[in-house]
Structures are given as structure tokens and as C-alpha cells.
Amino acid sequence: MSNGPKVVGFVCDWSVDLVPLMEGGRLREMPSVRIIRVPCSGFVRPSWLEDALGRGADGVFVTGCPYGDCLNREGNYLMRDRVDQLQRRLQRRRVDPARLGMLAYGLHDGPAFLAAVRAFVEGIRALPAAAPPRSAPAAPAPAAAERETP
Amino acid sequence: MSTGAGIAPSPPRSRYGRFMTGVLRGTLKLDVWINKVYPADYNPLYYTGGLSNLFLFILVLSGIFLFFYYEASLVEGFASVQYITLGVPYGGLIRGVHRYAADGFIVAVLLHLFRNWFTDRYLFSRDNPWISGMFLLIFGGFVGFTGYQLVWDERAQVLTAMFVGMLRSLPLIGDWLARVFIGGAGVSDGTLVRALFLHIGPASALYVMLWWHYLRLRHPKIWPPATWVLASVGLVFLLAGVIPATSGQPAAPAGRPASFPMDIFFLIPFWLLNYMSPFAVMVLLGALFTLGFAIPYIARREAPQEMSVRHAGVAQVIDGNCTGCELCFFDCPYNAIAMVPSPAPGLSRAAANRTWLAVVIESRCVECGICIGACPFEALELPKFLERDVQAQVLEAVRA
Numbered sequence: 120m121s122n123g124p125k126v127v128g129f130v131c132d133w134s135v136d137l138v139p140l141m142e143g144g145r146l147r148e149m150p151s152v153r154i155i156r157v158p159c160s161g162f163v164r165p166s167w168l169e170d171a172l173g174r175g176a177d178g179v180f181v182t183g184c185p186y187g188d189c190l191n192r193e194g195n196y197l198m199r200d201r202v203d204q205l206q207r208r209l210q211r212r213r214v215d216p217a218r219l220g221m222l223a224y225g226l227h228d229g230p231a232f233l234a235a236v237r238a239f240v241e242g243i244r245a246l247p248a249a250a251p252p253r254s255a256p257a258a259p260a261p262a263a264a265e266r267e268t269p
Numbered sequence: 270m271s272t273g274a275g276i277a278p279s280p281p282r283s284r285y286g287r288f289m290t291g292v293l294r295g296t297l298k299l300d301v302w303i304n305k306v307y308p309a310d311y312n313p314l315y316y317t318g319g320l321s322n323l324f325l326f327i328l329v330l331s332g333i334f335l336f337f338y339y340e341a342s343l344v345e346g347f348a349s350v351q352y353i354t355l356g357v358p359y360g361g362l363i364r365g366v367h368r369y370a371a372d373g374f375i376v377a378v379l380l381h382l383f384r385n386w387f388t389d390r391y392l393f394s395r396d397n398p399w400i401s402g403m404f405l406l407i408f409g410g411f412v413g414f415t416g417y418q419l420v421w422d423e424r425a426q427v428l429t430a431m432f433v434g435m436l437r438s439l440p441l442i443g444d445w446l447a448r449v450f451i452g453g454a455g456v457s458d459g460t461l462v463r464a465l466f467l468h469i470g471p472a473s474a475l476y477v478m479l480w481w482h483y484l485r486l487r488h489p490k491i492w493p494p495a496t497w498v499l500a501s502v503g504l505v506f507l508l509a510g511v512i513p514a515t516s517g518q519p520a521a522p523a524g525r526p527a528s529f530p531m532d533i534f535f536l537i538p539f540w541l542l543n544y545m546s547p548f549a550v551m552v553l554l555g556a557l558f559t560l561g562f563a564i565p566y567i568a569r570r571e572a573p574q575e576m577s578v579r580h581a582g583v584a585q586v587i588d589g590n591c592t593g594c595e596l597c598f599f600d601c602p603y604n605a606i607a608m609v610p611s612p613a614p615g616l617s618r619a620a621a622n623r624t625w626l627a628v629v630i631e632s633r634c635v636e637c638g639i640c641i642g643a644c645p646f647e648a649l650e651l652p653k654f655l656e657r658d659v660q661a662q663v664l665e666a667v668r669a
């Protein structure tokens with residue numbers, strides 16, 4: 120449908136106000152960005168981010184509230200740590216960590232959020248093409264313990 | 270198939286809901302402004318709780334100092350405060366610190382209350398911090414009032430008379446309460462002894478309530494960042510030095526001053542007495558605090574069904590997958606996960622040798638889902654927003 124890199128964004132429902140920015144589950148300005156609303160940025164399991172990349176997404180990002188103002192006190196800090204960890208793990212696997220992002224924007228930061236997403240997408244566009252998607256993406260995710268082994 | 274994807278939340282219908290949504294937006298807009306001045310890690314509005322605790326700590330330290338010199342009797346009360354102010358080295362400064370830290374405390378507490386109210390931080394199981402917070406507010410306000418009494422100047426005398434009038438206005442128990450408060454039929458030496466106890470006793474009780482306040486929080490932000498600690502301590506000392514705390518005229522048995530300086534933070538109920546009968550003021554206070562206690566139960570901005578993914582149900586442990594790794598236990602910000610000895614081995618390979626099992630304490634869970642992100646073994650789910658739903662949305666995104 121669109122020609123931009125396929126990006127999946129997990130956005131906390133308390134952070135950026137998505138109602139004016141979204142259309143049919145995607146960002147109106149960047150239809151290649153699919154938004155998944157989550158109850159808190161800390162809800163996102165890093166393996167989902169990894170899965171999304173493995174299944175052919177060109178980039179994934181998580182958006183929480185500004186640091187210090189998580190509705191659930193610590194969700195965004197915890198998520199930032201998990202994203203850092205996952206980035207290091209991806210790097211070991213020769214996946215460019217720029218494909219994974221952590222953003223923090225409040226209810227009123229719509230324009231800043233859009234700008235950050237745009238920068239993120241542009242960063243991905245500049246990267247060399249990713250490895251082809253894993254085959255048979257419909258199979259249930261393998262247990263994490265098995266996925267840990269490189 | 271995709272849960273909640275791209276569905277705009279319907280705007281809240283009730284007028285109260287619309288108003289609170291406006292206030293929520295206003296509060297967060299204020300944050301945006303303050304974040305332009307201070308980096309987000311230093312935004313003082315993110316640390317109203319820590320600031321309150323800091324001021325309380327200053328109050329305790331300076332209060333212990335004052336306690337050494339204070340004498341609770343009608344004759345000595347005023348004189349000992351004068352002696353502290355003028356005779357004791359740095360006594361006047363410490364008295365001022367006690368005075369201004371009390372103002373700082375009540376300001377920080379009110380900011381804390383309104384901020385958490387306006388940003389919906391009392392929902393679901395977070396009613397416990399809210400209720401304990403209301404108790405803290407009532408006790409804190411009362412401690413402030415008895416502090417004014419202890420100085421036993423003209424103002425203290427009038428305040429006491431006003432408060433006794435308010436107590437007496439209550440039907441049935443009024444007279445009895447008034448006797449308990451002043452320790453007899455009229456003001457006597459015993460009155461100040463009681464005031465001293467009613468100052469220090471409830472102040473100590475604040476720490477018991479703080480324990481309750483923190484009980485459901487993991488890593489509560491008890492202190493503000495160091496810069497704000499220094500700034501607050503400095504500000505309190507600066508004020509105490511520049512505008513020393515003073516007493517009015519000593520209390521005289523028959524004296525009844527026409528006016529005295531009102532403290533806007535602690536003495537608002539007494540200011541209201543200018544316009545209302547004591548009974549009306551009591552009713553108003555009672556109604557305010559009753560409403561305050563009821564906020565978590567009656568004042569929802571949105572009905573739960575309007576909350577979409579934000580009301581996804583209490584987290585559930587999938588027994589067979591849990592390995593007892595404790596990661597969710599460490600990450601749950603509300604202490605809602607307990608690790609118990611595993612009654613039986615799990616089903617998955619990783620869980621077969623577990624010694625612990627995670628259990629969600631349902632009454633504490635606020636449905637945030639942070640534990641789901643923490644669990645690497647797919648052993649936790651939010652019942653109304655399953656991993657399956659998330660995966661479906663991811664698939665849909667990458668297929669298009």
C-alpha cells in the first residue's frame with residue numbers, strides 16, 4: 120500500500136494523544152507506521168519487538184510518557200532499560216539497533232512525537248536492506264528460553 | 270480481529286468527565302511548559318510526594334529542637350517561645366524554619382493531591398494511597414493548627430476559642446469533644462499540655478500513615494532530586510532569616526483582638542468563620558473530606574468500558590509457564606506480585622524445576638501490564654488484552 124519502511128509502534132494509551140494523528144490503526148501522515156495501543160509502555164514484552172523485526176517489520180518503536188511522569192510510576196524507565204538490552208542483543212546478531220526505538224512523549228506532544236517518528240523512519244530508510252523475514256510467521260512464538268540461544 | 274486498534278476512545282459523556290478530561294489536559298500541558306525550563310528528571314511537579322516528605326523531615330528535625338525548650342503552660346508557653354526566638358542561639362532561625370517548612374509541606378501536599386487526582390492516579394487499586402493520603406492531609410492540617418496554638422499569643426487564644434466554638438456547635442458530641450480538646454470546662458494549663466500532645470502525637474502518626482501510603486508502591490520516590498533538596502532547605506532557611514517568624518501580643522485572659530494575621534494555608538476554616546456559623550463551617554469541612562474520601566469510588570473520569578486497553582483486567586499468571594524467575598516481582602511498581610513456594614512443577618520445559626511461583630495479589634493490581642513486559646516466559650497475561658491479540662496486530666502490520 121505505502122512505500123515507506125514497515126514500522127510497528129507500540130504506543131502507551133496514556134501518552135501521546137493519537138486520536139488526531141491516527142487513521143485506521145496507522146499514522147495519517149505516515150501510513151507505513153502501524154500503531155498498536157497498549158495500556159502502558161511497560162506492557163510491551165521485548166520478545167514481541169524482536170518477533171516483529173523477525174517477521175519482516177523494518178523497525179519497531181515503543182512510546183511511553185515523559186520520563187518521571189509514567190502513570191504507572193516506572194513503566195517507561197523499565198521499558199527503556201529493556202529496549203537498551205534488546206538493542207545490545209540485536210547488535211550481537213548483526214541487526215542494526217537503529218531499527219529499535221524508545222520514545223517518550225506526553226499527551227500534548229503530538230507534533231514532537233510525529234517528528235521523532237519521522238526521524239526514526241528516515242533513519243531506517245537509510246539503512247541497508249534487512250535480512251529477509253523469517254519463514255512461516257504464523258507459527259506460535261517459540262518459548263523464550265529457546266530463543267535466547269543464538 | 271484486532272482489539273482496540275485504531276478505535277478512537279469515545280469522549281467522556283458526563284459533564285464531570287469532560288471537566289476532568291480538561292483538567293487532565295491542563296495539568297499535562299503545565300508539565301510541557303515546566304519541562305521546557307527543567308529537564309524532565311528535575312520537574313518539581315514529578316516530585317511533589319518527595320517534596321512533602323522532605324518538608325516533613327525538616328519539620329521533625331526542627332520540631333525536636335523546639336521541643337527541648339518549649340514549656341506547655343499558660344504562663345510559660347508564650348515566654349518559652351520568646352526565649353527560643355531571642356535567647357537560644359539560632360533559636361529564632363529554627364523557629365522560622367519550622368514555620369516555613371510547614372507552609373512548604375502543605376503546599377507540596379496539596380499539589381500532590383491535585384496532581385494525582387487530575388491525572389487519574391487513584392484508579393483501581395490505587396485507592397489505598399489515596400485514602401491514606403486523605404488521612405495524612407487531615408492529620409497534617411490539624412497538626413498545623415495545634416502548632417499555632419502552642420505559641421499561645423493572642424492569635425492562639427482566639428483560634429482556640431473559635432475551634433472550641435466549632436466543636437460545641439456539633440450536636441450531641443460537641444460539648445464532650447470541646448472538653449476533651451481543652452481538657453476541662455475552660456482553658457487552663459492542661460489545655461496547652463493537650464495542644465502539645467495533639468501537635469506531636471498526630472505528627473508521629475503521620476509516619477504510620479506514610480507506611481500505609483507506601484505499602485503498595487515499589488521504590489516510592491521518597492526524596493526529590495538532590496538539587497531540589499538543597500533548594501528547598503535553602504529556601505526555608507532564607508525565608509526564616511529574612512522574614513523571621515514572630516508571635517503576636519501575649520495572650521491576656523480577657524483580650525480579644527479585632528484582627529490578627531491569617532495563615533492562608535492552615536487557617537482557612539477560621540477565616541470562613543467571618544462569613545458562616547461555626548456549625549456551617551463544620552458541615553462544610555465534613556462534606557469536603559467525605560467527598561475527598563469518595564473520589565476514588567464515585568469520581569471516575571471515564572466508565573471502565575470507555576477505557577479500552579487501559580482497563581484490561583487484573584494480570585493472571587499462567588501457572589504452567591511460570592519459572593519462578595522473580596522478574597515480574599521486581600518490576601511490578603505496585604508490589605502486587607508475591608513469590609510463593611511452588612506447589613508443583615510447571616508444565617513447560619523451563620518451568621519444570623522451579624522452586625517459586627508468582628502470584629498476583631489481585632486487590633493490589635492496577636492492570637498496567639508491566640509484569641507482562643517483564644516476563645520472558647509467557648507466563649503472564651492481561652485477560653482482556655492477550656498476547657495473541659498483540660501478535661495478531663503485529664502480523665497485520667507486517668503483512669500489509
Ligand code: SF4
Pocket residue numbers: 583584600601602603604605606629633634635636637638639640641
Ligand atoms: S498488571 Fe502486573 S505489574 Fe501492573 S500492577 Fe498488576 S501485577 Fe503489577
Ligand code: SF4
Pocket residue numbers: 586590591592593594595596597598626627643644645646647648649
Ligand atoms: S516473570 Fe514470568 S516466569 Fe518469572 S516469576 Fe514472573 S510470571 Fe513467573
